[in-house]
Amino acid sequence: MKLAVLFQFRRELVGDSEDAFEYFDQEAYIIDGSRFIERDDDEKLIITRTLDGPADMQLGGRFPLPIGQKQDDVNARFIVSMLDAPQTDSSSKAHSRKPVGLRLVPKPGTPEAEDWSSFELWYDTSNWLPFDVKAIKANGDERRIRLTDLKTYKSLPEKHLAVFSLDPPGDGWVVKDGTTQ
DSSP states (O other): OOEEEEEEEEEEOOSSSTTOOEEEEEEEEEEOSSEEEEEETTTTEEEEEEOOSGGGGSTTSSSOOSSSOOHHHHHHHEEEEEEOOOSSOHHHHTOSSOEEEEEEEEOTTSHHHHHEEEEEEEEETTTTEEEEEEEEETTSOEEEEEOOSOOOOSSOOHHHHTTTOSSOOSTTOEEEEOTTO
């Protein structure tokens, strides 16, 4: 499997305090079949990790992806239910097709149940890629990732090749082997 994903984050603190701010961040993740590579432009850091095979990207693996999982594996670890389509959620408005949502609740005794109470995954039915993920930790804290402006390519356009290069783009970059981390 080959996969390259570029995340461009817009993060902000909401409020009127002096501490309120907004910043942008960019991170690239590449799976080239035998390695998982993280590239953080702000930190000038590239971390490569050797994959032990496809199992690393499956449930229970080091880098489980919300795509390509086997139904039997998901059902063995989670109670799965469909979510009703959001009525006013802006994440669904960005997609021309009706979104499909799944709620996953870890079954007692699974590794996921130790840290998480549930996951909500929304997929765009035009390409079946996830566009909204909400993960709720066992302590009630929430993590939400909304993917907007999703694009898929058969071959990467020229303008994106440098972002997904595995070579450091200049001086001051650090390349680390993160396989043992």
